[in-house]
Amino acid sequence: SQQGEEDPQALSIQEGENATMNCSYKTSINNLQWYRQNSGRGLVHLILIRSNEREKHSGRLRVTLDTSKKSSSLLITASRAADTASYFCATYPPTGANSKLTFGKGITLSVRP
Amino acid sequence: DTEVTQTPKHLVMGMTNKKSLKCEQHMGHRAMYWYKQKAKKPPELMFVYSYEKLSINESVPSRFSPECPNSSLLNLHLHALQPEDSALYLCASSQVAEGETQYFGPGTRLLVL
Numbered sequence: 001s002q003q004g005e006e007d008p009q010a011l012s013i014q015e016g017e018n019a020t021m022n023c024s025y026k027t028s029i030n031n032l033q034w035y036r037q038n039s040g041r042g043l044v045h046l047i048l049i050r051s052n053e054r055e056k057h058s059g060r061l062r063v064t065l066d067t068s069k070k071s072s073s074l075l076i077t078a079s080r081a082a083d084t085a086s087y088f089c090a091t092y093p094p095t096g097a098n099s100k101l102t103f104g105k106g107i108t109l110s111v112r113p
Numbered sequence: 114d115t116e117v118t119q120t121p122k123h124l125v126m127g128m129t130n131k132k133s134l135k136c137e138q139h140m141g142h143r144a145m146y147w148y149k150q151k152a153k154k155p156p157e158l159m160f161v162y163s164y165e166k167l168s169i170n171e172s173v174p175s176r177f178s179p180e181c182p183n184s185s186l187l188n189l190h191l192h193a194l195q196p197e198d199s200a201l202y203l204c205a206s207s208q209v210a211e212g213e214t215q216y217f218g219p220g221t222r223l224l225v226l
Contacts, residue, residue, distance in 0.1 A: 095212065100171075106154075
């Protein structure tokens, strides 16, 4: 069963604009991760944010986490055509036996040159 | 070396064939994963190996048989597959199987005829 639910499901923007993608989840987490996948390729890890963190940055990426609302957002600033990809949030539960990373349905981002 | 390699890149097999998918990492990671991904869907976890022992089997049909010969290698043996098993098979690894960043290979695109 999917834990994360991304919003919107598809996003189309012009190069240079900012892209904001949201993820909501249902149960408590140990951490939340964002991954990018170019068409038909493997996933690339972007950022991991732990449940006791509120915001993390990596280059043009900014991720926030609001555990009270069970939601996270991924902001890509000054987007480029190369950012065109599918983006997945994935949640990891509080550590326990058979804990696993659960992916949301994904967001398709298209950046127009 | 931060790469996970997978062979072959593409595989076409009949329903009576036996084939194997291979995955290799040299990052010293002690957790390795197999995922199945259908088009426009998120990855679905199949198996997790932790310290070379199978720790999670997500009720995968027995026609898929994983093997972890050593800490760097992960195989997925395929036998008597069905056309609905056609998908992208992704291998991933992480330092340990406790919610850490996962590093994905490029995947094997499998077509079952």
